[in-house]
Amino acid sequence: MKHAETVTFGGSSLDRAGELRGDKETVAAAKADDAARAILFWRGKVLIDPARPASLVRLPLDHPALDDASGTPILLGREDGAARFAYDLSQWMPDDVDPRQLGQFLDPSEQRHPMLPQDYVFVELRRCMTWLDPRDAELAATGKAILAWHEIHGFCARCGFETVINDAGWQRNCPACRASHFPRTDPVVIMLITHGNSVLMGRSPGWPAGMYSLLAGFVEPGETLEAAVRREVFEESGVRVGEVSYLASQPWPFPASLMFGCAGVATSKEITIDPKEIEDAVWMTREEMLDVFAGQHSTILPARKGAIAHFLLENWLADTLD
Known part of the structure; x- marks a missing residue:
C-alpha cells in the first residue's frame, strides 16, 4: 500500500460485499447471522465509544436501541466474514438536545441514547475522525455519506415519483418511470x-x-x-x-x-x-x-x-x- 493511502478514511481495505447487494435472500441471511453488527448514526453523527483508543460501536441486530431506527439498513460490508449494517436513528430525539448546536461547522455536542451505556455517544465525524482506526473511519465515512444521499434522494430526478430502496441500500428505483438512481460522489x-x-x-x-x-x-x-x-x-x-x-x-x-x-x-x-x-x-x-x-x-x-x-x-x- 502506498503511503498516500494512509490518509484518513483510506487504507482499511474494507470488504464491501458488493456481490451480495442484489440478492435479497443472501442479505437477509447475513442479517440473521449472530455475528452481524449494526453501526448507528443520528443526524449524520456516528455512535462511538470515546474511551482511548476510541472505537466505532458495533451492536447486535437485536439490540432494543434499533427499535428507534427508520428506513432500510444499509449493508456497508463484511468484517471477518460477518455483515456490517448502517442504521439511522435520526427520528429519535434526545430530551436534552440543543438545536442551536446542531449543524455547526464543528458541532461539539454529544447525544446519548437511553437504551445504551452512557459511555456511548453520537459524535460529529469531523470531530472524531482522527480518533478512529482506519477500518472504523472507513465504515463511519461510508455510512454517513450513503445515509445523507438517501435523505435527499427520496424522489425520482426524472419524473418526481417516490423511489424505493434496492440493492441493500445502494440503489433507489422509481416504480413509475423505471429509472435507477445510485449514490452520488x-x-x-x-x-x-x-x-x-x-x-x-x-x-x-x-x-x-x-x-x-x-x-x-x-x-x-x-x-x-x-x-x-x-x-x-x-x-x-x-x-x-x-x-x-x-x-x-x-x-x-x-x-x-x-x-x-x-x-x-x-x-x-x-x-x-x-x-x-x-x-x-x-x-x-x-x-x-x-x-x-x-x-x-x-x-x-x-x-x-x-x-x-x-x-x-x-x-x-x-x-x-x-
Missing part, C-alpha cells in the same frame, strides 16, 4: 500549489479565525483533474499553474465528495483573489509552515487534522509525498 480537486520554497494557502468566509487550508474546488463536467486544478486556482487566486500531478485521494463524507489531492507548480506568483470564492490567499514558506504546524505562528492555524490538506502539507514538509 462529487469529485473535488484540492491543490498543493508551490512556487519555489512556498505553498499557496487560502481561507473561505465563515471559517474559524486563523484557519487556512489548500485551495480546492469541484471538478466540472467534461473537465480533467489537471484542467480543474488550473481553473480553480486561477479563479480563486489569480495564480497561473503549469505542471500538475496526482498525489492522493480521500473520501470526504461532508456530505459526499472524493477529494483528489494534486500538486501544481505555479508559473506566476501575484495574488488577486475573487472575494466571491475565498476571503484571503497567501504564499507561505516552508519555514513559516513549520511554525504553523508547531502552533507558533502569530495569525494562522494549521489545516484541520484528518483532512487531506493537513496530510499533504505535513508530507510536503517532511518530503514524503509519493
Whole structure:
C-alpha cells in the first residue's frame, strides 16, 4: 500500500460485499447471522465509544436501541466474514438536545441514547475522525455519506415519483418511470500549489479565525483533474499553474465528495483573489509552515487534522509525498 493511502478514511481495505447487494435472500441471511453488527448514526453523527483508543460501536441486530431506527439498513460490508449494517436513528430525539448546536461547522455536542451505556455517544465525524482506526473511519465515512444521499434522494430526478430502496441500500428505483438512481460522489480537486520554497494557502468566509487550508474546488463536467486544478486556482487566486500531478485521494463524507489531492507548480506568483470564492490567499514558506504546524505562528492555524490538506502539507514538509 502506498503511503498516500494512509490518509484518513483510506487504507482499511474494507470488504464491501458488493456481490451480495442484489440478492435479497443472501442479505437477509447475513442479517440473521449472530455475528452481524449494526453501526448507528443520528443526524449524520456516528455512535462511538470515546474511551482511548476510541472505537466505532458495533451492536447486535437485536439490540432494543434499533427499535428507534427508520428506513432500510444499509449493508456497508463484511468484517471477518460477518455483515456490517448502517442504521439511522435520526427520528429519535434526545430530551436534552440543543438545536442551536446542531449543524455547526464543528458541532461539539454529544447525544446519548437511553437504551445504551452512557459511555456511548453520537459524535460529529469531523470531530472524531482522527480518533478512529482506519477500518472504523472507513465504515463511519461510508455510512454517513450513503445515509445523507438517501435523505435527499427520496424522489425520482426524472419524473418526481417516490423511489424505493434496492440493492441493500445502494440503489433507489422509481416504480413509475423505471429509472435507477445510485449514490452520488462529487469529485473535488484540492491543490498543493508551490512556487519555489512556498505553498499557496487560502481561507473561505465563515471559517474559524486563523484557519487556512489548500485551495480546492469541484471538478466540472467534461473537465480533467489537471484542467480543474488550473481553473480553480486561477479563479480563486489569480495564480497561473503549469505542471500538475496526482498525489492522493480521500473520501470526504461532508456530505459526499472524493477529494483528489494534486500538486501544481505555479508559473506566476501575484495574488488577486475573487472575494466571491475565498476571503484571503497567501504564499507561505516552508519555514513559516513549520511554525504553523508547531502552533507558533502569530495569525494562522494549521489545516484541520484528518483532512487531506493537513496530510499533504505535513508530507510536503517532511518530503514524503509519493
